[in-house]
Amino acid sequence: MNRTLHHTGIALLTIPLLVVAGFCSYEIYSLSKTRASIKTDYSAVNNISYGLLSVDAWKNHLLNIVAHRIDDFSFTPQQEKLIKHQLEQVLHAVINKADTLIHQKQKTFKNKLKKLIVNTLVNEKKIHEQVPLFSQTILNEIKKEENRAKLKSLVLEKIQQYGAITYDSVNDVARMKIILSKYEAEDVVSFNAACEKELQKLSHRMYVFTAVEVAIIILFLLAWWMYRKQHFLHNQLFTASVVLALTVLIAGLTAPMIEIDARIKDMSFLLMGEHISFHDQVIFFQSKSIVDVVHVLMDTGKWDSMMVGILILVFSILFPVAKLISSKLYMLDRPSLRSNKVIRFFALKSGKWSMADVYVVAVFMAYIGFKGILDNQLNQLNFKTNSLASISTNETTLQPGFLLFICYVLFGLILASILETTRKKSLSVEIPQNGIENKMSLAIT
Secondary structure (H helix, E strand, C coil): CHHHHHHHHHHHHHHHHHHHHHHHHHHHHHHHHHHHHHHHHHHHHCEHHHCCCCHHHHHHHHHHHHHHHHHCCCCCHHHHHHHHHHHHHHHHHHHHHHHHHHCCCCCCHHHHHHHHHHHHHCCHHHHHHCHHHHHHHHHHHHHCHHHHHHHHHHHHHHHHHHHHCCCCCHHHHHHHHHHHHHCCCCCHHHHHHHHHHHHHHHHHHHHHHHHHHHHHHHHHHHHHHHCCCCHHHHHHHHHHHHHHHHHHHHHHHHCCCEEEEEEEEEEEEEECCEEEEEEEEEEEEEEECHHHHHHHHHHCCCHHHHHHHHHHHHHHHHHHHHHHHHHHHHHCCCHHHHCCHHHHHHHHHHHHCCCHHHHHHHHHHHHHHHHHHHHHHHHCCCEECCCEEEEEEECCEECHHHHHHHHHHHHHHHHHHHHHHHHHHHHHHHHHHHHHHHHHHHHHC
């Protein structure tokens, strides 16, 4: 009766925790996929090719510069003097040309009459004397606000015509529009604000569910410590632990492990007296889970990449799953199962073959290496002068997938230790029994 109560208590403790762990794993997987999709779109829209290296972006900046320069345009006294002189030269040339045409030999009576009237009424010398007045009048007309607005409109119209034949790739423009329409954003600014808010929310929820999974693992370890002397409960508790380990393993395999994000946070400079700035220019972004890495490597079609993908698949996915299932079968303490070579190999001898723990270390070292390299390279882009300032940033981070996978590795090592301890105890029980049986058979004979 007492044992039944203990078995019931273990079931009431572990089943709800396993349900919560399964729910957390599913939520982590779902949230990570949603976050990866949003972050990919965010990185595409804010990619350096759409900003600092974009023809459209520079065209818009130049149009604004020209518009502002026309608004601020005014003649200096030296410029007015020069323009007036140029106008006078033109007017004198026009008068001389007109006088030359009039004094040409005329053949018709009508033209001869016109020549006579002009020679009689028009004094060329007096007209030349009025040229300075004419040039000043023209200059005053140019300086009027309404005429300057007309000139601005004319200049901008011509610039727009040239700008219309200068643009980014049609495919790039179409992709940008598709992404903005997908998020119902009017422009990049509103798109970035919405994405950053949503990404923060998703990251917070992912880490909350990850913390819950880690807490459940700790509760299971506490349960093992509490019931360490109740050997009749170990089989049931080991079954629940294997299910939990598989749940954590699946979450660790499907959630992103590392996120590489290198960007120019801010670049600003002066161009023709105008302040121009570019923000959050993404240079490189990548976020992959172990399953994603295997899928990418297998899809390359290259034998070397496919070989690496197969090794990761075997040692980081298939081996851990086979080891957990075999450990549970071995724990059942049935001779037919314990004598099975495959089960014995995965339960007792596969530890030296499994690369899961090595893979975790490799990912961690890759994180340190990538972060160090990117920090070093991006720091070279950080500088500030009187006319140019650049701030780069490396936002490479470890993701929940890494934390869950390393929790699985540690939890799996503990389960392997428990299995080995149980095996040694069962062997120590079998040896005395065999000895007693041998003595009894000798006495009978």
